Amino acid sequence: MLKILKNFLPIPAKNANPFIRTLSYFDVLGLFQKDPFGNWMVLKRIVIFIAGWPTYWRIAVANKLKIEGLENLKDLPNTNVFFISNHQTYFADVISFYHIFCNLKWGFGKKLMPLYLFSPRASIYYVAAKETMKAGLIPKLFSLAGAILVERSWRAEGVNVKREVDSSAGDNVSKGLGSGWVISFPQGTTSPYAPVRKGTAHIILANRPIVVPVVINGFRRAFNKTGLKYKRRNTLLTVKFKKPIYFDENHSLDYITKTVEEIIEQNMPEMISEWNALKELAKKGE
Template identity: 50%
Template sequence: MGLFKKNPFGHYLFLKKWLIRIMGTATHKRYRGFNELKIEGSQIIRDLPDKNVLFISNHQTYFADVVAMYHVFNASLSGRDDNIKNVAYLWNPKLNIYYVAAKETMKGGFLPKILAYAGSVSIDRTWRADGKSVNRKVKFSDISNIGKALDDGWVITFPQGTTRPWKPIRKGTAHIIKKYEPIVVPVVIDGFRRSFDRKGIRIKKRNILQSMIIKDPLDIDYKNESIDQIVERIEYAIEQHPSFIKVIPEKELKAEEELNEQRRYSAKNH
């Protein structure tokens, strides 16, 4: 790899590699030490092509979710089965992994800017800005940039666009699937909301069992399935369809809602 080689977004790959190595080493204990990450389905990662793969996942924190995926994906590609033992897998990381994130989130300080350089495809949210509800059109350049990332490698997206559970799937993800016809791999995570603060930076509680389940790629009829049909598929695949609420104990749902209320109160007073 040449010292001055860049990816399609103008980021130097040499610098990106070192950022992933350093940040990965610094965060490893957050998933194997302070807490324990249980992984299922990592062998699926090794069977995927090098590009045009879209990972869809539920979302629990701003940054800890995607950092965990960088760990798991690179560990899997290095031959590890459902574990992230021995951080040496970060020495030669996959450099064409990207993730979709809100532009305003990635501008919020020095650390987000570093994480953005490591792989963010930053977009303007159409439904929320600066903590307020908005209604604006999707930017063609945002869709184009996601397509550019898919053409170069793998893209991680959180189709609910929020860390709050059971929120509707944004149809933009379905439009991207229809337009670029990527291999779509569902990922279901849990435990991150209990482990970290909302941003996924501060460790809130230790000894939490985190989990990440990587599922088989979806079999999508890109030409004939409607946007609504694909949205429903995504809801079921990442276990965020309303029907899943019925199988979750009422006590757990109540605790989740109380936690969300505490977060809203905390954000209001800071």
């Protein structure tokens, strides 16, 4: 109970102004808090509150959300936790994480109780492609909830490209980890069994976060690629949190990359072969 109550205590502001710094000790609503990117936390909470109601309906009422491994999240610290997951839609996946983490803040169990939207966990960030989050009003709104925007060096507007690696991406993820929890989809695409990018391993070595592997399923069946439109309702959506793991300087980039592929279950040869066969059939119109 005490741990849950601590989740609602004000976070003192790191501000040179002594008046604002003093007020922040009584700032239960977080009016004087900013995230490491300069965004007001109260704005993030408002965005989560507004977006939370319709998205709660989509994942927990129109569909069935099953959460596994919540016991692996109970003793996590409030910062430097890195969630790595496979990816199935642009937005529905990460929205589900927000609901689960806000639910956890209130000490609720596996069933989502949307009361948490009145005081959501705001120190959550997620890595997203810049082009995706700039495409339309809704993505821009979701971006305000904590997107760490990166420019992909290998893909743009649905085609393969080659351009310089976004050097600011790692620094921004480090800022997010220093402030809270960061969600990342290390394949960088919603295509299943795509290779894991080594940028994830670089981030892990640079920050030594607690790494929590996550495996999701059902989102591709329930929603379209963006995750904003239904394909099929009453679909079982599963989010499985595995035990936290730790890496250190003795682990190579290749080792971490390979391990990440394994723990998010994206390296199974028989599944990769099956998926490639299905793609070929789809191309032939069979």
